[in-house]
Amino acid sequence: MVQQTNKINQYASLSLLAAASLLSACSTFQSKPAPAPAEPVVARVINEEPPVVTAKMAAARDSLSQMVALQDRLYRIAGPLLINNADLCRTQARNLLGFTAKNKYSYTGEFVDAAQAVLNYGDRLEVASVLAGSGGARAGLRKGDGLVAAEGKTLPTGQNAETQAAGILGPLVSGHQSLNLIVARDGRNQALNVPVTRACAFKIDIGNSDNINSYSDGQRVMITRGMVNFAHSDEAIAYVLAKDIAHNVLGHAATTRSAYTVGSIIDNLVSVRPDLTMLIGTAGVKPMPQELDAAADYLSLYMVARAGYSLDHAHAFWQRMAGQYPATVLNGYTANHPAVNYRLSVIDKTIAEIKGKQAAKKPLVP
Known part of the structure; x- marks a missing residue:
């Protein structure tokens, strides 16, 4: 805290020195007495230039x-x-x-x-x-x-x-x-x-974009700002994170999509000023086949349960996602994961399987 306060004081000192130098410069350029004192001129310069x-x-x-x-x-x-x-x-x-x-x-x-x-x-x-x-x-x-x-x-x-x-x-x-x-x-x-x-050695990034999506390239997982706002709760965000972690573990980025394309999207969206024109159309990301999507759902739900998050709202979350942002919404999650009904059936069966193991006090191993 002392270190941070010292830094703030240094910035404040520099600001004061800059203002003092500006005052001296304006006073020096006065070649003869003027009707108005120099101070208003300084105030005008300070008020006009720095605000930009x-x-x-x-x-x-x-x-x-x-x-x-x-x-x-x-x-x-x-x-x-x-x-x-x-x-x-x-x-x-x-x-x-x-x-x-x-x-x-x-x-x-x-x-x-x-x-x-x-x-x-x-x-x-x-x-x-x-x-x-x-x-x-x-x-x-x-x-x-x-x-x-x-x-x-x-x-x-x-x-x-x-x-x-x-x-x-x-x-x-x-x-x-x-x-x-x-x-x-x-x-x-x-x-x-x-x-x-x-x-698990996967980098977790926030994407600086309002589209409702998440991405995985085999090494990283990125969730957009829009997805975080849509998911809202920690539990729902955990569903999304786990799903993309599972895609990485199962090698889906390398086998079904261009890892280079998804990696380029992640590189772009993690920047403070991303180029959002990259998200025009489908952004070059192919839809995930339903069998692989369901396999990631199965593994991810075990991961969620082992991490201590509740599974009770998983079905409702993914159903709400597909209802509000269907596959027709480009660059949305459902556009990249369109097999909603198939996925929901797998999700229901998996949750029942996990809860059965929990009730029987069996290891949560998929």
Whole structure:
């Protein structure tokens, strides 16, 4: 908190210095006494020029704040799905520390300034989110902790720090049961021992678009802002996340669609300013065959139950989705997953199967 306050004070000081310099410049250019004092001229210049920049910055800050809040929510909901289903993710499970980290260079253009002003990011990587239930969460790692060192190795700062840090942390995580981290917190360094967590190694992203859809490319899952708003509850968002995690586990992105096409859509929509013209028409994404869609429904419902979410509203959620956004709505979820009636029958049978195992206290293994 002290560190963040110091940064805010620095920005305030810079603003005051800029205003003072502008005042001096305007006074210097007065070659002879004028009827009006210099101060109103300064006020007029200040009131006319900065608002354009301020409005732009305000928009950037607002957009960035919304995306960060939605990303935090997705990460929190995804935590139990990724950790509790590591055995179901087969070869896609990895040893993870359970946190993401960013610095101001994780953003581009005016969003670099927004990241500094809104998130207090600088050159050093800071913890952006902590996966619920992970080793990072159990060790007390906090959002905003600066990454200083891992196992005695100094962690990089500045541009490309994310990629460079991954190159250091990856081998360490694969060879350790826990990792000794030094983090900067409240103006001083603090040592943490972070246990390694086995989890499904799929990246979870928020898509900066209002279309009601989600995407998976074999390695990532992305849910649009529109889908989050439509689903509304954590439980419903978990249904969508689990469905796309299941598609990845079952290899459907590689076997039925162009993983490159879906990957390009994800790359575009995770940006702060996506090119929405890519979503014109069908966006090049082919409908999922009903047998594969149903297979993903079957696996995903087990994942949802194992993560501790209720299955009671799964049928109603997917039915509501198809009713409000049918297959005729391009770039909507049902357009890419049109076999609604077939899916709903599988969903009903699967829920009955899972509840039967729960009642008999049998392992929830699909």
